[in-house]
Amino acid sequence: MNSCKPYQRRWTLLAALAALALVCGCQNRLISKNQEIQLGQDAGDDFESKYGRDRDPNRNALVKSIGANIERAVEPPDYPYDFRIVASNQPNAAAFPGGRIYIFRGMLNKLGGNRDKIAWILGHEAAHVARQHAVRRIERQLGYEAIIALIFRKKSAARIAGTVGSLMLLDYGRDNEFEADRMGMLYTHNAGYDATAVVAVLKLFQKIQGGEPNDFEIMFATHPGNDDRINHAKGYIEKMGWSGAYYTP
Numbered sequence: 001m002n003s004c005k006p007y008q009r010r011w012t013l014l015a016a017l018a019a020l021a022l023v024c025g026c027q028n029r030l031i032s033k034n035q036e037i038q039l040g041q042d043a044g045d046d047f048e049s050k051y052g053r054d055r056d057p058n059r060n061a062l063v064k065s066i067g068a069n070i071e072r073a074v075e076p077p078d079y080p081y082d083f084r085i086v087a088s089n090q091p092n093a094a095a096f097p098g099g100r101i102y103i104f105r106g107m108l109n110k111l112g113g114n115r116d117k118i119a120w121i122l123g124h125e126a127a128h129v130a131r132q133h134a135v136r137r138i139e140r141q142l143g144y145e146a147i148i149a150l151i152f153r154k155k156s157a158a159r160i161a162g163t164v165g166s167l168m169l170l171d172y173g174r175d176n177e178f179e180a181d182r183m184g185m186l187y188t189h190n191a192g193y194d195a196t197a198v199v200a201v202l203k204l205f206q207k208i209q210g211g212e213p214n215d216f217e218i219m220f221a222t223h224p225g226n227d228d229r230i231n232h233a234k235g236y237i238e239k240m241g242w243s244g245a246y247y248t249p
């Protein structure tokens with residue numbers, strides 16, 4: 001009977017997952033760390049082929065040097081971070097599982113090459129990786145079959161890599177975004193930059209969203225709202241006892 005097949009299939013999948021959980025000792029995780037890194041690289045390559053990569057040497061030197069400082073500040077330092085520029089004029093940024101991080105040329109232009117502001121953007125994205133927001137979302141949203149395709153590197157893995165790419169441009173939900181904002185500030189501060197730049201960046205997003213409604217994919221455009229994020233960021237700055245060029249409590 002055809003109607004039995006989905007159940008048989010599901011049990012086969014569950015058995016495979018149970019076996020994998022035993023093999024990799026990752027009771028809480030469906031995707032191992034190595035798979036996570038591989039997945040992020042595959043999806044990143046697919047993402048690059050769609051948007052193109054900016055190879056301008058000065059821009060890349062700037063992003064690489066700030067990225068290297070952020071990487072040293074990331075806790076825990078578990079992933080091979082790789083900071084790249086997307087050849088798109090959208091003001092956006094994205095983090096892929098395992099450490100591949102993209103800032104869009106449009107974002108760099110909006111930030112006017114300001115190191116403190118770029119550091120916070122890279123820090124925010126690095127936090128999504130370090131706190132495993134990116135890989136958890138894939139586990140939640142792509143489902144077991146997709147994960148198994150990735151694990152066994154089936155043909156559908158390429159299609160899934162494309163899906164992951166578009167997922168990475170969405171927000172992660174309120175709690176994860178607030179956490180990435182805070183961790184991004186901490187990394188920025190510990191990397192030697194002025195973490196109060198967060199206030200200026202979030203105000204810039206507010207302005208962009210007000211003035212250019214077509215830029216629908218602006219980083220964190222959806223939720224939480226920018227007012228909430230600015231208040232949350234100021235609260236964290238006050239709690240940490242910081243002051244800087246962009247905000248003094």
Ligand SMILES: [Zn+2]
Pocket residue numbers: 124128171172177180220
């Ligand atoms: Zn985010």
